Amino acid sequence: MTSTNKDSVLVVLQLSGGNDALNTVVPYSNPLYYDNRPGVRVPEDQVLQINDEIGFHPTMAPLKKIYDEGNMAIIQGVGYPSPSRSHFRAMDIWHTCEPDKVGDEGWLGRLVRDLDPQKENVLTGVNFGRGLPRAMAVMGVPVASVGNLETYGVLTGIADQDQRARALDVFSKVYSPMIGQGPTVDYLAQTGLDALAGADVLSKAPEMYRSTVEYGGDTVGQYMRNIAQTHLAGFGTRVLYTASPYNAFDTHAGQQGNHPVLWTDTSRALANFYDDIKEHNASENVMILAFTEFGRRVHDNGSGTDHGSGGHAFVIGDRVKGGLYGEYPSLEESKLLEGDLHFNNDFRGLYSTILEKWMGVDAKPIVNGSFEQLDFV
Amino acid sequence: MAKEDVALMAHLMRRAGFGAQLEELEARAAKGYEATVEELLHPEDQPALEHDVIKRYRTDWMIQAGLEQQQEEWTYEMINTNRPLLEKMTLFWHGLFPTGHAKLEFPRQQYTELRMYRELGMGSFRELLLGLAKDPAMVYYLDNCMSHKGAINENWGRELLELFSLGVGMDGQFNYSEDDVKEAARAFTGWTVANAVPRYPYGRYQSRFVYDPTDHDDGDKTFLGETGNLNGEDIIDIIVKQPGAARFISRHLYNYFVADEPHVPAWKDTPPKDPEAIKMLEDEYFRSNYDIRSMLRVLFNSDFFKNARFAKVKSPAETVVGTIKLVGDFTFPKPGLDAVTMTIRYMGQDLLNPPTVEGWHTGREWIDSGTLVERINFTADQVGNADLPGIKAIIQRLAANGGSLAPDALVNGCLESLGSYEIADETREQIVQLAASEGEIRTDSEKFPGQVTTVLQSIVATTEYLFA
Numbered sequence: 102m103t104s105t106n107k108d109s110v111l112v113v114l115q116l117s118g119g120n121d122a123l124n125t126v127v128p129y130s131n132p133l134y135y136d137n138r139p140g141v142r143v144p145e146d147q148v149l150q151i152n153d154e155i156g157f158h159p160t161m162a163p164l165k166k167i168y169d170e171g172n173m174a175i176i177q178g179v180g181y182p183s184p185s186r187s188h189f190r191a192m193d194i195w196h197t198c199e200p201d202k203v204g205d206e207g208w209l210g211r212l213v214r215d216l217d218p219q220k221e222n223v224l225t226g227v228n229f230g231r232g233l234p235r236a237m238a239v240m241g242v243p244v245a246s247v248g249n250l251e252t253y254g255v256l257t258g259i260a261d262q263d264q265r266a267r268a269l270d271v272f273s274k275v276y277s278p279m280i281g282q283g284p285t286v287d288y289l290a291q292t293g294l295d296a297l298a299g300a301d302v303l304s305k306a307p308e309m310y311r312s313t314v315e316y317g318g319d320t321v322g323q324y325m326r327n328i329a330q331t332h333l334a335g336f337g338t339r340v341l342y343t344a345s346p347y348n349a350f351d352t353h354a355g356q357q358g359n360h361p362v363l364w365t366d367t368s369r370a371l372a373n374f375y376d377d378i379k380e381h382n383a384s385e386n387v388m389i390l391a392f393t394e395f396g397r398r399v400h401d402n403g404s405g406t407d408h409g410s411g412g413h414a415f416v417i418g419d420r421v422k423g424g425l426y427g428e429y430p431s432l433e434e435s436k437l438l439e440g441d442l443h444f445n446n447d448f449r450g451l452y453s454t455i456l457e458k459w460m461g462v463d464a465k466p467i468v469n470g471s472f473e474q475l476d477f478v
Numbered sequence: 479m480a481k482e483d484v485a486l487m488a489h490l491m492r493r494a495g496f497g498a499q500l501e502e503l504e505a506r507a508a509k510g511y512e513a514t515v516e517e518l519l520h521p522e523d524q525p526a527l528e529h530d531v532i533k534r535y536r537t538d539w540m541i542q543a544g545l546e547q548q549q550e551e552w553t554y555e556m557i558n559t560n561r562p563l564l565e566k567m568t569l570f571w572h573g574l575f576p577t578g579h580a581k582l583e584f585p586r587q588q589y590t591e592l593r594m595y596r597e598l599g600m601g602s603f604r605e606l607l608l609g610l611a612k613d614p615a616m617v618y619y620l621d622n623c624m625s626h627k628g629a630i631n632e633n634w635g636r637e638l639l640e641l642f643s644l645g646v647g648m649d650g651q652f653n654y655s656e657d658d659v660k661e662a663a664r665a666f667t668g669w670t671v672a673n674a675v676p677r678y679p680y681g682r683y684q685s686r687f688v689y690d691p692t693d694h695d696d697g698d699k700t701f702l703g704e705t706g707n708l709n710g711e712d713i714i715d716i717i718v719k720q721p722g723a724a725r726f727i728s729r730h731l732y733n734y735f736v737a738d739e740p741h742v743p744a745w746k747d748t749p750p751k752d753p754e755a756i757k758m759l760e761d762e763y764f765r766s767n768y769d770i771r772s773m774l775r776v777l778f779n780s781d782f783f784k785n786a787r788f789a790k791v792k793s794p795a796e797t798v799v800g801t802i803k804l805v806g807d808f809t810f811p812k813p814g815l816d817a818v819t820m821t822i823r824y825m826g827q828d829l830l831n832p833p834t835v836e837g838w839h840t841g842r843e844w845i846d847s848g849t850l851v852e853r854i855n856f857t858a859d860q861v862g863n864a865d866l867p868g869i870k871a872i873i874q875r876l877a878a879n880g881g882s883l884a885p886d887a888l889v890n891g892c893l894e895s896l897g898s899y900e901i902a903d904e905t906r907e908q909i910v911q912l913a914a915s916e917g918e919i920r921t922d923s924e925k926f927p928g929q930v931t932t933v934l935q936s937i938v939a940t941t942e943y944l945f946a
Contacts, residue, residue, distance in 0.1 A: 187581045193833060203834045223847070231824035233848035235833070246848025248824070255851055256939060258859035264932060271912050271936050275905040282902075285738075285791070285842045289850075289941045296847040 114391040115344035118351030122396035122412040133432035141401035160364040163372030171423040174477035176414040178430040180444025184410035191394035196236035210239030223299040229324040229343040243295035250327040254300040306334040314377040319366040325374040356405040388418040411442030483507040485898035495562025497800035521561030535811040571595040576832040577619040587615040603768040614685040623670040635663030644722040647746030653722040661699040666710040668694030728759035737789035738841035755782040788945040794825035806868030861934040864927040877921035885913035901942040
């Protein structure tokens with residue numbers, strides 16, 4: 102299948118738990134890096150050099166290749182003022198663009214609403230994972246959330262196919278809006294019908310898919326494969342989302358062992374996905390964003406790193422102007438923010454760039470203001 | 479047994495607990511409604527679970543367990559407790575005074591907090607607020623340990639007023655001013671936590687509350703019109719006698735037990751759905767000297783409660799725990815409960831880790847297209863398993879009605895078994911047709927269990943079943 106909708110598509114990978122910026126894009130020629138990281142460091146000779154100051158973690162060769170081909174932008178020092186070091190709150194801020202008060206609308210949910218105001222396609226936004234991330238959630242905006250694409254659907258536990266078909270028929274009838282039920286029941290009924298319609302269409306994606314790319318068995322790898330399947334099936338999906346599970350990047354301890362595994366898997370998943378859509382001639386209209394809620398403390402704690410601020414984000418795509426954006430935050434003690442990297446790039450500017458230059462919508466009402474945009478598109 | 483008595487008991491047990499199987503509902507209805515309310519109001523008369531025995535099977539619940547193990551342990555308690563209202567109140571207080579696992583000094587600190595809710599959660603609101611102000615998880619979560627004489631941190635002072643006891647306002651008026659927030663924060667300086675053992679090299683230990691008089695601001699403060707060298711306890715004494723406190727706790731109890739209300743930020747300008755009901759609860763609050771148990775007695779025995787059937791969207795915890803109780807599974811700490819517990823998270827309620835200090839938005843906000851599919855598939859999978867003891871019992875009971883069953887009798891029997899559920903006529907008609915589509919329903923046929931579970935699955939998939 103190569104028939105994809107040529108409208109721009111955004112794929113978002115959330116690296117949950119707070120990825121350690123310093124050990125991902127390593128400032129290998131900076132002595133302060135080694136001073137601060139006596140126990141949790143990447144040796145200079147293993148770094149995959151980007152220039153004579155910084156380089157990728159050695160497990161990131163697949164991404165280094167994309168970077169060298171000019172299709173990957175590294176957004177350095179991305180964050181926001183007065184950063185939160187709570188996973189939940191920080192992730193919430195990235196999801197809602199509300200650093201000062203608690204927001205209840207996700208930026209991508211708002212994007213989906215703008216892309217499809219009449220709710221013509223219940224698959225305009227699709228999340229892969231259990232439950233719906235707040236980034237994708239806006240009351241009344243249908244977004245499908247898929248735990249397992251191969252078995253996705255309503256009433257999937259009914260094994261007998263005839264019986265299930267009859268139960269689904271009843272379901273679609275009892276969820277049809279009835280007169281005089283009030284807004285709550287109307288809302289629930291519509292949500293049920295949206296879920297059913299989305300499941301019907303999505304379930305066809307895996308059987309339409311053929312590829313030579315073999316993804317890893319890790320959760321992110323499998324979900325990136327599902328994202329490729331959904332994109333290639335041509336359902337008109339514009340926003341696709343997935344997250345690494347269980348705050349995996351929260352490397353307080355044992356980081357020298359687990360961080361390389363995380364980046365081996367993540368690099369492979371991203372590169373596999375990019376290869377896959379290229380193989381199908383369906384990469385031109387796709388942009389991939391990988392972000393995390395915060396970077397980690399500059400000084401290590403012996404075996405890991407604690408919550409910090411000022412991390413990196415990555416943007417990948419055929420039409421992305423590769424390179425370095427923003428500045429690598431200074432490691433000098435006087436320039437740190439309570440021991441953490443200082444951001445120099447507001448994440449809402451990153452979002453605005455993607456929203457306006459790539460998705461073609463007005464960013465201001467989505468990110469709650471005007472922020473300086475980058476020129477990677 | 480009058481069907482209406484059983485239906486009313488089903489309503490009471492769904493709201494004041496996590497539901498019950500039909501046999502239990504009938505036994506309770508025979509005992510009487512008010513007698514059951516009294517029994518629920520006195521958890522101390524019922525035996526606690528045998529935690530020492532349970533933990534022989536689940537040693538991972540004894541150590542410094544992570545979030546998932548604690549969620550599992552609490553879910554087990556909710557399923558099996560002999561004190562359903564106490565556990566329901568514990569969940570209530572957790573939603574009202576949420577602390578989050580993401581911001582804790584010690585992983586099991588929230589378990590200490592839940593114990594505090596079980597101890598104080600059905601007594602005086604004053605004692606409870608005092609317990610909360612000294613709860614190490616809360617002191618740390620809202621940064622009161624960072625609030626010092628001469629350098630206050632307002633986080634706890636503000637949330638105490640805004641989210642825990644008064645709310646921003648009522649009847650269009652503000653309940654407190656920004657100055658009151660600052661003065662409250664000053665009064666709580668010195669209320670902090672101490673950790674008996676340094677974190678390194680031995681790891682983390684429970685914190686404990688300490689009052690540090692040297693860090694307490696002893697100056698005069700004016701809070702809600704009262705002036706003096708106020709300390710934290712004085713602030714709570716002043717709060718609990720405010721009409722705003724009575725309104726706040728009454729509306730919360732109403733929203734949790736009776737019918738969905740708008741969210742807290744709207745309360746200043748949005749009057750209660752049922753002002754008379756709120757007035758009854760407010761009066762009881764003052765009459766009983768702020769006693770939560772007395773307020774609950776008034777609430778459960780009132781007509782406004784009895785008439786409020788299916789007026790609330792069930793929370794994920796109510797959905798999952800209620801379903802597991804119905805099917806009679808996990809009455810023993812066997813493996814597999816972790817997967818069941820995770821579905822509560824997938825449905826949008828990550829217990830012990832709420833999205834914000836506001837807790838969860840309830841009512842229809844529980845439902846989006848992702849969480850709805852999780853909810854329907856989980857409940858349908860459970861009631862579709864004819865090997866589970868609760869479902870087996872439903873099938874046997876229906877079979878006892880004779881050799882053959884009319885489709886509408888089967889549907890009615892299933893609705894009753896699920897807790898006397900009421901569904902729209904159009905919905906019922908669809909499910910009756912489904913039941914009739916496989917020909918005669920013979921209770922002695924091997925097809926019968928499947929015919930029953932098909933109807934049960936169709937019912938739990940309806941919009942009506944999303945409500946309690």
